Amino acid sequence: MDNLSKDKPNITTTEINIPGEGVKENIVKPPTVEIEEMKFDPPPQETEDESESDEDEDQDFKKFDQDLQKNILLDYxxxxxxxxxxxxxxxxxxxxxxxxxxxxxxxxxxxxLTRYEQAKVVGLRAKQINAGSNPFVDVPSHVIDGITIAEKEFIEKKIPFIIRRPIPNGVSEYWKLEDLEILEV
Known part of the structure; x- marks a missing residue:
C-alpha cells in the first residue's frame, strides 16, 4: 500500500493483479475513522415538590382553559x-x-302554537309511542300507529311537553303546550 497523495494521508490504495489479464487495478479504500464513545449524563431528577407543582400548574391551566371555552361557547x-x-x-x-x-x-x-312547533311535538310524541311509551288517551284496540295516537293526544292537549322558544336577546321562553292556542288541527 502506498499513499495516494500527500494532502490526504488517510486514503490508501491497493494494487491488485488479476491472473490472466496482467492488469493492475488500484482500489481506493475509504478512510477509517475511529469514534470515541461519548457518555451522556442523564438529566437531573426532579424532586417531588417540583413534579407536584408542575402537575398542579397543568391542572390549573386545564381548568382555566375549560372555563374560558365554556364562557366563549355560551357567549356565542x-x-x-x-x-x-x-x-x-x-x-x-x-x-x-x-x-x-x-x-x-x-x-x-x-x-x-306554530305549525312547526306542532309538527315537532306530534312527531316527537309519535316516536316515543312507537318506542313503547304509554299513551295519555284511551286508544281503540284497532289503532296501533304512533302518529294517530299522538295526533289524538295533541287534539285533547294531553301531551305534557314544554316548548322552548329562543328569543334574539339570548334568553328563551318556556311554554306549556296546554297554555298555547291551536289554530289549525
Missing part, C-alpha cells in the same frame, strides 16, 4: 345553556290577569 350560543327542572317549571308558569290576558314579563311572544 346562549341556547346551549341547560337549566334545571325546577327552574324550567318556574319559567313555564304563565301569569294572567282576571280577564285571561297574559301579564307575565317572561312570556312576550304570541301564545299561539
Amino acid at each position: 350560543h346562549p341556547e346551549l345553556k341547560q337549566i334545571s327542572y325546577e327552574e324550567m317549571m318556574t319559567l313555564s308558569t304563565v301569569v294572567r290577569d282576571k280577564n285571561g290576558i297574559i301579564i307575565d314579563p317572561l312570556h312576550t311572544t304570541i301564545p299561539i
Whole structure:
C-alpha cells in the first residue's frame, strides 16, 4: 500500500493483479475513522415538590382553559345553556290577569302554537309511542300507529311537553303546550 497523495494521508490504495489479464487495478479504500464513545449524563431528577407543582400548574391551566371555552361557547350560543327542572317549571308558569290576558314579563311572544312547533311535538310524541311509551288517551284496540295516537293526544292537549322558544336577546321562553292556542288541527 502506498499513499495516494500527500494532502490526504488517510486514503490508501491497493494494487491488485488479476491472473490472466496482467492488469493492475488500484482500489481506493475509504478512510477509517475511529469514534470515541461519548457518555451522556442523564438529566437531573426532579424532586417531588417540583413534579407536584408542575402537575398542579397543568391542572390549573386545564381548568382555566375549560372555563374560558365554556364562557366563549355560551357567549356565542346562549341556547346551549341547560337549566334545571325546577327552574324550567318556574319559567313555564304563565301569569294572567282576571280577564285571561297574559301579564307575565317572561312570556312576550304570541301564545299561539306554530305549525312547526306542532309538527315537532306530534312527531316527537309519535316516536316515543312507537318506542313503547304509554299513551295519555284511551286508544281503540284497532289503532296501533304512533302518529294517530299522538295526533289524538295533541287534539285533547294531553301531551305534557314544554316548548322552548329562543328569543334574539339570548334568553328563551318556556311554554306549556296546554297554555298555547291551536289554530289549525
